[in-house]
Amino acid sequence: MPLKVDRLIAGSIDTDSLNINGGSLGLPYKVYTAKLTQTGTSNPTAVVLDNTLGGELVWTRQSTGTYRGTLIGAFSDSSKILFSYFFNGSKDIVSVSITNDDIITIATGAPTDDVLDDTPIEIRVYS
Secondary structure (H helix, E strand, O other): OOOEEEOOOOOOOOOOOEEEEEEEEEOOOOEEEEEEEOOOOOOOOEEEEEOOOOOOEEEEEOOOEEEEEOOOOOOHHHEEEEEEEOOOOOOOOEEEEEEEOOEEEEEOOOOOOOOOOOEEEEEEEEE
C-alpha cells in the first residue's frame, strides 16, 4: 500500500537516506550556488545560497581578472560538471573552466578587476 501524506510539518528531511519504493529521493547532482563580489586586489567573497559539494569553496584572486575556487577533489570528473553564471549590464565573464580536480578558474573580460558585483554562479556536479 502506498504511503499517503496528508500534511507536511516544517522541519528537515535527509534526502540522502530517504528511500521510496526502492528509489531514492533527491537531486542527481551536488550544487554550489552563490553570489560573488570582488573589489580592488582582494579575493572574491561569496554569499553562499546553497552548497551540497561537501566542503567550502575557497575563492582567491590569482591575477587581474582571474579568480580561483578551490575545493579538494570536487571537480575530478569534468564531463559531469556544469557551470552557470549571470551578469547584469555590459560586464561579462570570458570563461569558467576546470583547472584540475581541486580548482575552477573564472576569467573576466578585459581582463579587469571589480567586475564581480553580486554575480550569481552555480556549479553542478552530476553523479
